[in-house]
Amino acid sequence: MCGIVAYVGKRRCRDYIIRGLKRLEYRGYDSAGFICVDEKHKRFSYFKKSGKVSDLEKGLDGFEHDGFVGMGHTRWATHGVVNDCNAHPHFNCKKNISLVHNGIIEGYEEIRKKLIFEGHEFVSSTDTEVVAHYFSSIFDFYKDLKPAILDLVSKLKGAYSFVLSMEEYPDQIVVVRHNSPLVLGKLEDEIFVASDLLAFSDKTKNVCFLPEDSFAIIKKDSVDMYDFSGKKILPIWQEVKFEFDAVDKQGFEHYMLKEIYEQKKVIDNTINFCRLIGTDSKLSANTKKDNSVDYKIDLEYQDRIWQQLGLSLKQVKNLKKVNLVAAGTSWHACRIAQFFFENFCKIPASVYLASEFCYMPLFNHEDSVYIFVSQSGETADTLQALRKVSPLSIPTITITNVPSSTMVREADGFFPMQAGPEISVASTKAFSSQISVLYLLANRIALEKGLISLEEMKRAEDDLFVSAQILEQSIENYKYKITQKLANKYSKFDKFIFLGRHISYPFAMEAALKLKEISYIFAQCYPAGELKHGPIALIDKSTPVVLFSSLHEIVYKKIISNAQEVKARSGHLVVFAFDGQDELINLANTSFIVPRVNPFLGPLAMTGLMQFFIYQITKKLGCSIDKPRNLAKSVTVE
Ligand code: M6R
Numbered sequence: 001m002c003g004i005v006a007y008v009g010k011r012r013c014r015d016y017i018i019r020g021l022k023r024l025e026y027r028g029y030d031s032a033g034f035i036c037v038d039e040k041h042k043r044f045s046y047f048k049k050s051g052k053v054s055d056l057e058k059g060l061d062g063f064e065h066d067g068f069v070g071m072g073h074t075r076w077a078t079h080g081v082v083n084d085c086n087a088h089p090h091f092n093c094k095k096n097i098s099l100v101h102n103g104i105i106e107g108y109e110e111i112r113k114k115l116i117f118e119g120h121e122f123v124s125s126t127d128t129e130v131v132a133h134y135f136s137s138i139f140d141f142y143k144d145l146k147p148a149i150l151d152l153v154s155k156l157k158g159a160y161s162f163v164l165s166m167e168e169y170p171d172q173i174v175v176v177r178h179n180s181p182l183v184l185g186k187l188e189d190e191i192f193v194a195s196d197l198l199a200f201s202d203k204t205k206n207v208c209f210l211p212e213d214s215f216a217i218i219k220k221d222s223v224d225m226y227d228f229s230g231k232k233i234l235p236i237w238q239e240v241k242f243e244f245d246a247v248d249k250q251g252f253e254h255y256m257l258k259e260i261y262e263q264k265k266v267i268d269n270t271i272n273f274c275r276l277i278g279t280d281s282k283l284s285a286n287t288k289k290d291n292s293v294d295y296k297i298d299l300e301y302q303d304r305i306w307q308q309l310g311l312s313l314k315q316v317k318n319l320k321k322v323n324l325v326a327a328g329t330s331w332h333a334c335r336i337a338q339f340f341f342e343n344f345c346k347i348p349a350s351v352y353l354a355s356e357f358c359y360m361p362l363f364n365h366e367d368s369v370y371i372f373v374s375q376s377g378e379t380a381d382t383l384q385a386l387r388k389v390s391p392l393s394i395p396t397i398t399i400t401n402v403p404s405s406t407m408v409r410e411a412d413g414f415f416p417m418q419a420g421p422e423i424s425v426a427s428t429k430a431f432s433s434q435i436s437v438l439y440l441l442a443n444r445i446a447l448e449k450g451l452i453s454l455e456e457m458k459r460a461e462d463d464l465f466v467s468a469q470i471l472e473q474s475i476e477n478y479k480y481k482i483t484q485k486l487a488n489k490y491s492k493f494d495k496f497i498f499l500g501r502h503i504s505y506p507f508a509m510e511a512a513l514k515l516k517e518i519s520y521i522f523a524q525c526y527p528a529g530e531l532k533h534g535p536i537a538l539i540d541k542s543t544p545v546v547l548f549s550s551l552h553e554i555v556y557k558k559i560i561s562n563a564q565e566v567k568a569r570s571g572h573l574v575v576f577a578f579d580g581q582d583e584l585i586n587l588a589n590t591s592f593i594v595p596r597v598n599p600f601l602g603p604l605a606m607t608g609l610m611q612f613f614i615y616q617i618t619k620k621l622g623c624s625i626d627k628p629r630n631l632a633k634s635v636t637v638e
Contacts, residue, residue, distance in 0.1 A: 001102070008220050325353075326352075334351045539565075
């Protein structure tokens with residue numbers, strides 16, 4: 001989604017800002033802009049353009065101006081179509097105040113009408129331009145930055161972070177944060193600003209996350225920070241341990257393919273990380289004379305994992321309900337994990353779509369926990385859901401891939417996923433990493449509750465290792481067939497139906513989402529049992545039905561019936577089945593067969609193959625795989 005990069009310092013800023021914008025490209029955007037205070041004339045010099053950062057860069061070729069204060073922006077259109085004019089920066093009427101902005105200003109039409117009445121002239125259709133004009137009119141009244149900003153933020157509604165530059169103050173910028181992240185980086189006589197620290201993580205690791213509802217007036221050697229009541233606050237600078245340095249494709253054609261292949265390593269790392277913080281390092285295993293293993297508990301380690309999650313051992317033992325909140329692929333991972341918590345821990349688990357959660361009544365259940373799952377840790381819907389729960393006395397936990405994210409800072413506890421930077425917009429390794437974390441967590445809770453033994457916990461980990469191997473091996477098994485034959489065949493269909501049952505239903509939803517988002521092929525997903533309640537009317541030869549099997553015996557039998565229902569209507573059936581499920585396999589036009597695993601890990605074992613199949617179909621269609629149209633990696637507006 002939108003990205004902000006800004007600089008105040010002793011060096012010329014243009015190259016750094018363009019580089020920073022390129023580092024944020026993976027988040028998704030449709031236009032880009034650059035502005036600086038020209039070092040010679042102390043006037044604004046800017047260029048903005050729809051298209052890629054490389055188009056902006058080309059446009060800046062031969063553009064002499066550079067400066068020691070500057071801002072850059074990548075825009076993901078929310079208000080107003082994609083065109084040069086709607087790109088950032090935006091200005092006031094005199095064009096002596098400029099602004100780059102992330103987020104959405106609610107009720108901006110009202111303010112716009114009022115300002116037009118007062119004589120302001122607008123050139124774009126954006127909410128951002130309204131802020132530039134509004135600030136200008138407020139500043140004309142106060143003639144002083146601090147009261148003008150305080151007045152502005154008291155009137156603005158919505159979610160925003162912005163950087164503001166004024167010709168009147170050519171050696172400084174103002175940064176403002178409300179419900180949308182901004183981070184500062186520091187070197188001697190240099191301050192870097194960005195909406196994502198990846199933009200400058202190659203420059204400095206000394207960072208300050210601008211606190212929620214605060215602003216700062218920044219010069220190259222000073223940061224004056226205030227909260228929205230006007231109280232001065234001390235910036236907290238910290239060395240970031242986790243870095244998102246630029247990753248290259250390492251020879252893969254796309255990030256998505258590279259990330260699909262990284263999944264085994266990610267799952268292995270997740271198991272090892274859990275052991276490190278308590279899962280297994282707390283176990284000391286003694287082989288007894290009869291060769292059986294006697295596991296012992298080390299209490300110091302036992303507590304560590306729960307401390308990390310912001311829970312006491314007593315809370316874990318008494319846990320009576322788990323609530324999971326997420327969006328998109330992360331929500332699918334949570335829907336799969338619902339089966340883990342309910343079956344291993346024997347407690348109810350509710351899974352909420354973050355975008356719907358905000359409208360639901362909230363019940364203060366004792367002995368429950370809220371787990372917010374997000375690859376980026378910045379998804380606006382999930383963050384708002386966290387903020388809705390935070391004031392209650394219910395523990396909140398964030399599971400994310402980005403330890404420096406807002407959700408980590410705002411939840412009581414945090415569990416870091418071990419996926420490493422995920423660059424492709426389509427989530428792959430974050431999905432398998434989330435399933436692994438939630439699977440291990442559910443087993444750990446079951447262990448503390450005395451529902452499984454230490455040996456069973458060990459076995460659960462081993463099952464996860466095995467599933468990771470199968471995930472990777474299955475891609476190899478079908479690589480040739482998919483690339484040489486199947487990708488071409490299935491790229492010719494323009495719509496698909498996906499079906500799953502029990503734990504394979506949320507997995508089917510994930511498969512349908514993957515196909516839609518990268519190939520733009522229409523895909524609809526249903527629980528297989530719902531077929532006969534309506535969707536069966538859609539079955540015909542030209543709509544492949546992709547059916548995901550299960551290792552749950554009763555569910556498997558029902559899945560066979562669903563496959564027969566499709567075949568009886570001359571449907572085209574593609575099945576993802578497990579070894580030995582011949583009755584199902586024999587019904588299929590195309591089948592993918594995966595070795596048997598722990599039934600709860602069936603979806604994980606099929607993950608690589610499903611993603612690889614969809615990736616190859618999309619490649620045949622020549623779509624922009626890593627940056628699909630209209631999508632953003634980190635969805636920071638509600
Ligand atoms: O960063 P998050 O996990 O919170 O993101 C949630 C969704 O926006 C994300 O999973 C999205 O659905 C992916 N593009 C799917 O591949």
